[in-house]
Amino acid sequence: MKTVQVSLGDRSYEILIESGLLSQVGELLEHRGIHPTIFLISNSRVFELYGEDLLRQLSDRGCQVNEIIIPDGEQHKNLKTVEQIYTDLLSHRADRSSTVIALGGGVTGDIAGFAAATLLRGIPYIQIPTTLLAQVDSSVGGKTGVNHPLGKNMIGAFHQPDLVCIDTDTLSTLPAREFQSGLYEVVKYGLICDPEFFEFFETHLEDIRNQVADILGEVIRRCCEIKAEITSQDEKEKDLRRILNFGHTFGHALEAATQYQEFTHGEAIAWGMLVETHLSRLQGFLDGATSKRIIQTVRSIGSLPPIDSVSIESLMEAMKRDKKHQGDRIIFVLLKDIGTTVITGDIKGELLTEAWEQTTR
């Protein structure tokens, strides 16, 4: 089993990664001192695949397990769903020794994590992410939250899980589009801080896309390790953690401007990385050859839904509303090289338009 340690003082925890790990979760929790009352939060699709087996493993070990099925999809990532979870938790007498298990993708993890963060001012939770995006990104680092009609992830809290269990086998049931979407966050880790990992990704892309177990496991491990290192050093996103937002200033705006209907998060980030790579070159941070190499690799992951129908004006508007802005300045994470970032709030609107045009051209 691969293990990544997230070092955060008394909030430290482990990320366990293995093919077939889901069948060992009961045993693992027993070994770690099982909590008597468990709330398994999942959506119906994921619960159907893995829920019953997990319930059985836990109740066989004397746990009282309550399942809470929440609706699937970003449109349900809101306070209404959280309130439903609060009511379920409290009516089954959750207390501070109860544990929430979030079984599913990023939406499930974010919602369940926020409910756990804010019930009784914080109860323990365990993440079992079942999508690539959740495994390499949202399940690690303690960001939890939901959307508000005025913006994505506007409501939230930092709340570290007690444990993250990643079963790479769950990816085999993932729709191809979702798997591909996760790969964009994977390549991002190489771009922001690890040139060797970027090269590994470039040269092993076929095996990764075909989910060759060893290669995929190693890729996920390295992503978790990078995210763990970054969040260990900067839990609350005051500084270093912001580099994780490469591609996200523009990507979030693209999602918002299309009402989260046209692109998956990963696809929006892919477009964001393309524009922000152009921007890095136009701003004079990145040379032409490196920029070309990055764009080629991002594009070779797969085809992306077109962005022709989106206007740069609507994106500018959305960026100003995003929570990464500071006063009137829009903050960008740009690249100086593969593996080296620069954070800037001084990008001129014209340059952004130029980068956008070069990307869509």
Place this chain on the structure above:
Amino acid sequence: MKTVQVSLGDRSYEILIESGLLSQVGELLEHRGIHPTIFLISNSRVFELYGEDLLRQLSDRGCQVNEIIIPDGEQHKNLKTVEQIYTDLLSHRADRSSTVIALGGGVTGDIAGFAAATLLRGIPYIQIPTTLLAQVDSSVGGKTGVNHPLGKNMIGAFHQPDLVCIDTDTLSTLPAREFQSGLYEVVKYGLICDPEFFEFFETHLEDIRNQVADILGEVIRRCCEIKAEITSQDEKEKDLRRILNFGHTFGHALEAATQYQEFTHGEAIAWGMLVETHLSRLQGFLDGATSKRIIQTVRSIGSLPPIDSVSIESLMEAMKRDKKHQGDRIIFVLLKDIGTTVITGDIKGELLTEAWEQTTR
């Protein structure tokens, strides 16, 4: 000006206490590096008394101040009010450099603090408590939250303010019943950890009740100091902080069993301290003379609404639902002496009934 330091690493902050402090808030914030965007959250009654002057002080110093008026009263301390605040904050483009100022009593502070804790995963906030209860208790320590239909303060987060400004003059406009209610939390501090302060309270009760400025200021300062010491050592209520719950196991149950309609929080805690003092004696922790002295002092603060109509059964039921229980055990903070507590989860139901009967007799 009296200053109490709350030491919590990079979340440390000061509590400033002075008669007339409200008229200096603008200057104080300017001196400390004023934030450009401020959201003043208050209820209409308190805003009418102090709001306009505060707005003027801040806008005179170049701040953009938005006021958010929320409904008054415990029945509005819920997620609906928080959602209204989120919408106000986001529609006025609050960002991570914006500051929320909570001006009012405990309800306002808890709600505004929770909104600040969970907007964009936490933005800065300043507490300006205007009730005695808020000044000596809820504004210090970083507990924020709202009620759920299934229980009080069930939804919440720890979020430390950047500053607490206490103007003791605001107490002169406080209804007598609310002032008296705050005094119960004051005497609690002596009981749980400071025999000298308890004695000071006993001997100066008349001056305190008459709001003699020097005495009252010193009393508030000492309460803040005690709470600051305790929360500095145990921010997340894992251990030491639990002693603050003396009188609260029973007190919270009394509030819940009467649907928060019959007692103020302080009055419920007063009854709770009386029952739990009896309980401490019956359990053999406290001698008879000390128990008598405590009961006499609590009673001499003023008359309490009767509890004859409440049944011990309804209280037991409410205690089991409270967030302080652990599994099936109800946790009590009891007294071994004035200033010395003992935490126990091993109180028999019969003893509780006996303590209840001795209190109501």
